[in-house]
Amino acid sequence: MLKQDRKEMANAVLKDLSAYKVCAVCGAIVDRSSETCPDCLAYRFIEDENAVSDKALDLAVKPQTALSHLDLEE
Ligand SMILES: [Zn+2]
Numbered sequence: 001m002l003k004q005d006r007k008e009m010a011n012a013v014l015k016d017l018s019a020y021k022v023c024a025v026c027g028a029i030v031d032r033s034s035e036t037c038p039d040c041l042a043y044r045f046i047e048d049e050n051a052v053s054d055k056a057l058d059l060a061v062k063p064q065t066a067l068s069h070l071d072l073e074e
Contacts, residue, residue, distance in 0.1 A: 011060075018032070026042065027058075
């Protein structure tokens, strides 16, 4: 994913909050069907939509806090 797509990603998450959850350990936004966090391999998640919404807004403003593994191509 390209760096400039982060806001689009955040918007996509905000439009479909029920499809995502937040990792309780590292705070990454994870697809709800995922069993473990792709970032830290944790298996504890916050499935509250408000938490997902907060994190997506965070992502749009401070992208380095989540999805940092997607920066490896830079
Ligand atoms: Zn995690």
